[in-house]
Amino acid sequence: MSLTSTESTLAILGGSPAAPQDIVKPWPPIDDTDRQMVLDSLNGTNHAFGPNCQAFSKEMAEWNGNKHAIFTNSGTAALHMGLVGCGVGAGDHVIVTGYSWSSSATCIIHHNAIPIFVDIDFDTINIDVDKIEAAITPKTKAIVAVHLHGLAINMEKLMEIANKHNLKVIEDACQSHGAEYKGKKVGTMGHCGALSFNQNKSLCAGEGGMFLTNDEEILAGASSLWSFGETRTPSEDRDFHAYALGWMYRANDLTAAFGRAQLKKLTGYIETERSNADALRAVLEGTHGLIMPTEPENHLHTYYNFSIRIDMDAIGWTGEPTRMRDALLKAMAAEGAHPVVWQRFILPSMTVFQAKNAYGKGSPWAEHDALDVDYNPANFPVSQHHSDTHFAIIMPLRAPNGPEVAQVMGQGIRKVFENIEKIDPDQILDEK
């Protein structure tokens, strides 16, 4: 079937879009289970650390295969709890990827420790495990192992290095609920882990997080930080004594009720993400100029974020990569393909690290002899290259959207790349 001229003309140049408007349904799907459970919580009497909080922690631990879980008010809180549970203290070095959400690294500064960045592996977009050992110093205490975009790190290799150097591993699984390595779920392979339940996550409770561990000692340290430095939980007979420095990282019953309702559907959501990713990949495979995400052997990718890279060499672009990427992004958006740039900044380039000043007076770097730690973005070239050349399809791959939506998104992207010679960044980006 041949396309009419407006169908084949790029929408950004006046043609008709590939995808109909409003085809992508919003996330997360809400049904009567959600409504009833939230209403039951509202009709209850304990709106703080109520019965749903304990039940959610227990059910999440069971779903993930952990002995213990603590419901928190964010994934960042759960990461901070993990560092403290693992005994990380002021001035310790903690290794983390150069490309992630800011709080994968700022959680380290929350405890006055020093983030040490390691560049990513281009294929997996996760920390380059082969570069970790070179970053270890006598001060290194732990690794924040971020499983980015729904793909687990090769945890066999990472744990081998951690064990060899006596390092603790906090798994940042905030984006990767249900992702597996060799049949094991993320959050079960390190010493502890963190999940996030914010709006965009594969389990959305509005906001919130979950601390996960199998280790009683780590649990005790983490739970002390969670609730004012106390040693007893709100469901026990509290003495309201601050035994250690604590925060208020507890979450509430209404959020837990919503989280519990969504947890009943989480396995199905992940299956949908995976089958929609297959449908998108099938349309895009072989498109000149695109590098598809990989799912290495022994991994189960959830495709929380379907991250595509533009091969600038293949398309013959020698200018600023972000300029071409952003022009293509506008052209794909005009087709109705819903592309997003997930992260424009690599972690070392963020101002908090460049300034080396979190608490004033250069703290925590100045007082821990860490002002010469390497945050020069030029030393993280793979992270930078990925950041500059990627775009992602996220929400269209989520339930209740099915493969037909993924296919239409793919057609919009394909149309742009098949007409790439018509993309002029100067015209598209500088247009008033």
Ligand SMILES: Cc1ncc(COP(=O)(O)O)c(C=O)c1O
């Ligand atoms: C990789 C990663 N780590 C940590 C977080 C922090 O989670 P939260 O927003 O629940 O604090 C997020 C998401 O925001 C994330 O994507």
